[in-house]
Amino acid sequence: MATKKLRRAKLSQELCERLSRYQITTCQDFLCLSLLELMKVTGESYRNVQKLLRKVSLACAPKMQTAYEMKVRRSINPSAAFLPTSLHSLDKVLHGGIPCGSLTELTSPPGCGKTQFCITMSVLATLPVSMGGLDGAVIYIDTESAFSAERLIEIAGNRFPTYFDSDEKLFCMTRSIHLYRELTCDSVLKRIKSLEEEIISKKIKLIIIDSVASVVRKEFDTKLQGNLAERSNFLARGASLLKYVAEEFSIPVILTNQITTSLSNGLAIPADLVSPAHDLSLSEGASGSGKKESACVTAALGNTWSHSVNTRLILQYHDLLTRQIVIAKSPVAPFSTFFYTVEKSGLVLQDGKNLSNLPWEGTNPALQTIQVRNTALGNALLKTTDETPGDTPSP
Amino acid sequence: MQRDVGSLPLSPALRARLLAAGFQTAQELLETGPCGLSKEIGISREEALEALQVVRQECAGDAAKTAGGSGSTRKCTALELLEEEQTQGFIITFCSALDNILGGGVQLTKITEICGAPGVGKTQLCMQLAVDVQIPECFGGVAGEAVFIDTEGSFMVDRAADIATACVRHCQLIAEAHQEEDHLQALETFSLESILSHIYYFRCRDYIELLAQVYLLPDFLSEHSKVRLVVIDGIAFPFRHDFEDLSLRTRLLNGLAQQLIIIANDHKSAVVLTNQMTTRFGQNQSMLVPALGESWGHAATVRLIFHWDNTQRLATLYKSPSQKESTIPYNITTFHLLKSFKIIKLRASGLPRCAASTCHPKCRRY
Numbered sequence: 153m154a155t156k157k158l159r160r161a162k163l164s165q166e167l168c169e170r171l172s173r174y175q176i177t178t179c180q181d182f183l184c185l186s187l188l189e190l191m192k193v194t195g196e197s198y199r200n201v202q203k204l205l206r207k208v209s210l211a212c213a214p215k216m217q218t219a220y221e222m223k224v225r226r227s228i229n230p231s232a233a234f235l236p237t238s239l240h241s242l243d244k245v246l247h248g249g250i251p252c253g254s255l256t257e258l259t260s261p262p263g264c265g266k267t268q269f270c271i272t273m274s275v276l277a278t279l280p281v282s283m284g285g286l287d288g289a290v291i292y293i294d295t296e297s298a299f300s301a302e303r304l305i306e307i308a309g310n311r312f313p314t315y316f317d318s319d320e321k322l323f324c325m326t327r328s329i330h331l332y333r334e335l336t337c338d339s340v341l342k343r344i345k346s347l348e349e350e351i352i353s354k355k356i357k358l359i360i361i362d363s364v365a366s367v368v369r370k371e372f373d374t375k376l377q378g379n380l381a382e383r384s385n386f387l388a389r390g391a392s393l394l395k396y397v398a399e400e401f402s403i404p405v406i407l408t409n410q411i412t413t414s415l416s417n418g419l420a421i422p423a424d425l426v427s428p429a430h431d432l433s434l435s436e437g438a439s440g441s442g443k444k445e446s447a448c449v450t451a452a453l454g455n456t457w458s459h460s461v462n463t464r465l466i467l468q469y470h471d472l473l474t475r476q477i478v479i480a481k482s483p484v485a486p487f488s489t490f491f492y493t494v495e496k497s498g499l500v501l502q503d504g505k506n507l508s509n510l511p512w513e514g515t516n517p518a519l520q521t522i523q524v525r526n527t528a529l530g531n532a533l534l535k536t537t538d539e540t541p542g543d544t545p546s547p
Numbered sequence: 548m549q550r551d552v553g554s555l556p557l558s559p560a561l562r563a564r565l566l567a568a569g570f571q572t573a574q575e576l577l578e579t580g581p582c583g584l585s586k587e588i589g590i591s592r593e594e595a596l597e598a599l600q601v602v603r604q605e606c607a608g609d610a611a612k613t614a615g616g617s618g619s620t621r622k623c624t625a626l627e628l629l630e631e632e633q634t635q636g637f638i639i640t641f642c643s644a645l646d647n648i649l650g651g652g653v654q655l656t657k658i659t660e661i662c663g664a665p666g667v668g669k670t671q672l673c674m675q676l677a678v679d680v681q682i683p684e685c686f687g688g689v690a691g692e693a694v695f696i697d698t699e700g701s702f703m704v705d706r707a708a709d710i711a712t713a714c715v716r717h718c719q720l721i722a723e724a725h726q727e728e729d730h731l732q733a734l735e736t737f738s739l740e741s742i743l744s745h746i747y748y749f750r751c752r753d754y755i756e757l758l759a760q761v762y763l764l765p766d767f768l769s770e771h772s773k774v775r776l777v778v779i780d781g782i783a784f785p786f787r788h789d790f791e792d793l794s795l796r797t798r799l800l801n802g803l804a805q806q807l808i809i810i811a812n813d814h815k816s817a818v819v820l821t822n823q824m825t826t827r828f829g830q831n832q833s834m835l836v837p838a839l840g841e842s843w844g845h846a847a848t849v850r851l852i853f854h855w856d857n858t859q860r861l862a863t864l865y866k867s868p869s870q871k872e873s874t875i876p877y878n879i880t881t882f883h884l885l886k887s888f889k890i891i892k893l894r895a896s897g898l899p900r901c902a903a904s905t906c907h908p909k910c911r912r913y
Contacts, residue, residue: 179755179759180755183755183758183759183762184755184795184799186798186802191558191559192559195558195559195560196558197556197557197558197561197597197601198556198557199556199601200558205762206762206763206766208759209758209759209760209762209763210759210763211759212755212756212759213749213751213756213759213760213762213763214749214750214751214752214756214760215749216747216748216749216767217747217748218743218744218745218746218747218748219677219695219704219707219742219743219744219746219748220740220743220744220746221744222704222748223704223705223708223743226704226705233705247705251703253700254700254701384787384788385788388787388788389788392752392753392788395699395700396752398700399700399750454826455664455665455823455824455825455826455835456787456823456825458664458665458666459665459699459784459823460699460784462699462700462701464666480666481665481666483670483671483701483703483706484703484705484706486879
C-alpha cells in the first residue's frame with residue numbers, strides 16, 4: 153500500500169527519523185524521489201540507496217501468483233465466479249453471468265429497464281447458492297430515488313413463486329437489501345470508502361450503484377473550466393475504489409449509466425451539455441441531416457470511464473414492446489444482442505427472436521449507438537397510422 | 548584515475564568532507580590509504596575502507612570502459628548486432644497480418660506499446676502473447692515465460708485458459724501432421740497447466756505499487772531467467788487520476804521507461820505496454836490520442852494503435868524503426884486474434900500439410 157509508513161517497511165529507526173525531518177514518512181514519498189534526492193536526504197552512498205529502495209519496494213509491491221494458481225482457486229469454487237442473471241441465453245454467452253470481482257456497467261435511455269434489472273439482481277443475490285444466488289446481502293446505493301420496495305416484492309413473488317411462498321421468506325430477503333440514498337458526489341464517494349467495513353460486517357455479496365451518471369452530471373458542468381478534469385478525477389477515484397473492493401471480496405459490482413448525444417464530427421464534449429430532454433430530439437438528426445452533423449446517442453461519462461468498467465451491457469429500445477440487451481464490452485463474451493420485455497416478474501428474454509451471435513459486428517463500446525424511445529415510437533406511429541407528419545413529434 | 552572526487556557515488560556528507568579537506572582526484576584518495584584518510588577527515592577506519600572500496604570499483608569500471616573491455620559495457624559492432632538480430636526470435640501473435648506488419652512478431656529487447664479505445668482487444672492481445680511466448684522452439688516459438696503486471700483488473704483466467712487450450716491444440720495438430728521426435732517430446736511438457744503456471748501475475752492497485760514492482764523486477768527476472776515477456780496491462784490507468792503535479796508524473800514515467808528499457812536489454816525480453824486513449828480538444832473538434840502526453844510517445848520503440856472503423860477493428864503500426872506504417876483489419880475469435888475474413892477450420896488429422904497453415908506463415912514449413 154502506498155501510504156504505508158516507512159517504519160513498517162523495516163527501515164532502521166534513525167533513518168526513519170531523519171527522513172521524517174524532510175517530511176518523508178510514507179512509502180509513496182520515498183518512491184517518488186529520484187536517486188540523487190534520496191542520496192541527499194538519507195546521506196547514504198549510491199549502492200546503499202539502491203538497497204534501501206529495494207527494501208521499501210518489497211514492502212509495497214504486490215504478491216506474485218501464477219495464472220495456474222488463480223485458475224485452481226476459481227475451480228475450487230466455481231459458483232463464486234459469476235452471478236447468474238436468470239436470463240439463460242445471456243448467462244450462456246457471458247460464461248455464467250455477471251462476473252464477480254469486476255465492474256459491470258448498465259447503460260440505457262430512460263425507462264428501458266435499468267432499475268428493473270438492478271432490482272432483479274438484488275433478489276437473485278439473496279437466493280441460496282443452490283438456486284444460483286450468492287446467499288448474501290446487497291448494498292443498493294440509490295441516487296435517483298427510483299428504488300421501489302413494492303416492485304421488489306412483486307418481482308420476487310412472480311419470478312420465484314415456489315421459493316417465496318411465505319411472507320417470512322420475503323421479509324428475510326428484504327431485510328438483506330441495504331438501501332442508501334445518496335444525493336451528492338461527495339456522499340457517494342464517502343459511501344464507497346465505507347464499503348469495505350460494511351461488506352465484512354453485513355456479509356455483502358453484491359453492490360449496486362444506481363446511477364453514477366445522475367450525481368456526476370448534476371454537479372459537474374463540463375462547460376466550466378477545470379470541471380472536466382475534476383469530474384474525471386472523481387470517476388477514476390470511485391472506479392479504483394470499487395475495483396479494489398470487488399477484487400478483494402470477489403463480489404460483483406453493478407453500476408448504471410445514462411446516455412448522451414455524441415455528434416459524429418468528434419464533438420463529444422459539448423454534446424454532453426445537452427440535457428436529457430434534448431437528447432431525444434437531437435437523436436433524430438441521424439436520419440435527417442446526413443453528412444454534416446449526424447448525432448448518435450451513446451453512453452455518458454466519456455471515454456475514460458469506458459476504460460474503467462470491465463463489462464458494459466446496453467439496454468435499448470427495439471419497438472413498442474420489446475427492447476434489446478446488447479453486450480457491448482466484455483472480456484469473455486463476443487458482441488451479442490438479445491430481445492426482452494419487462495413484465496411482472498422483471499426482465500424476460502424473448503428466446504424465439506434471438507439473433508444468432510454476430511461475432512464480427514459491434515463497434516467501439518464508448519461510441520456504440522443506442523436507440524432511444526423516440527425513434528422507436530416514431531417508427532411505430534408512422535407504421536400504424538396515416539396521420540400527417542404534423543402529429544408526430546417534429547424533428 | 549584522474550576522476551574528480553565530486554563525481555564519485557559516495558554519500559553526500561562524505562563527499563563534502565573530502566572536498567573541504569582538499570582532495571580532488573580519485574588517485575589521491577587511493578594513495579592516502581584508509582588510515583591516513585580516517586585521520587585527515589575524521590571518520591572511522593571502517594568508513595574510510597568502505598569509501599576506498601567504492602572508489603576502487605568505480606575506477607576499475609572506468610578503466611574497463613576506456614580499454615574497450617567486455618562485461619559492463621554495451622559496445623559491439625553493427626555486424627555483431629545484425630547476427631544477433633537475425634537469430635533472435637519473435638513472439639508470434641497468431642494473426643499473420645499483424646505479425647507481418649510488425650516484421651515477424653513482437654520483438655525481444657524492445658518496448659512495444661499498444662494503444663486503443665476501450666474494448667478493442669488490448670488485453671486479449673496481451674493474454675495471447677503471454678501464451679505464445681511459451682511455445683517450444685521446435686514449433687517456432689521462443690520457449691520463454693511471461694510476467695503479467697495488471698493495473699486495471701482486466702485479466703480473466705478463464706479467457707487465458709481458452710487461449711492456452713487453443714494454442715496447445717494447434718501445436719498438437721502440427722505434431723500430428725509432421726511426426727517428429729522432438730515435437731512429441733516438446734508436447735509432453737506443453738500443456739494447459741504448464742502454460743498457466745509460467746504466467747507470473749502481479750496485481751498493482753496504484754502507481755506506487757507499480758513503481759515498486761518495476762524496481763523489484765530485475766531481481767525477479769534474475770531468479771526466473773526464462774522470462775522472455777513482460778506485459779504491463781494498463782500503464783496509463785494508475786497515472787491518470789490523483790496527480791496534481793504533472794511534472795512529477797512525467798519524471799516518474801520517464802524513470803519507468805528507462806528501467807523498462809534496461810530490463811528489456813539485460814534480460815533479452817520483450818516489454819509490452821498497453822495505453823488508453825484520451826480526448827484532446829482542438830479548436831472546434833476533439834480527437835482521440837494516446838494518453839499520458841507527448842513525451843511518453845518517446846518511451847516505446849514500437850507503437851501499435853488499435854481502433855475502430857464502424858464495425859471493423861483495425862490495427863495501425865504507428866511507430867517503428869524498421870517497418871513501414873500500415874493498417875490491417877483483425878478480429879477476435881474464441882481462440883485468438885485473427886486476420887479478418889479468414890476463418891480457421893481445424894480439421895481432423897491425417898493431412899500432408901498443417902491444417903492451420905492459413906493462419907500463420909511459419910506453419911508453411913510443414
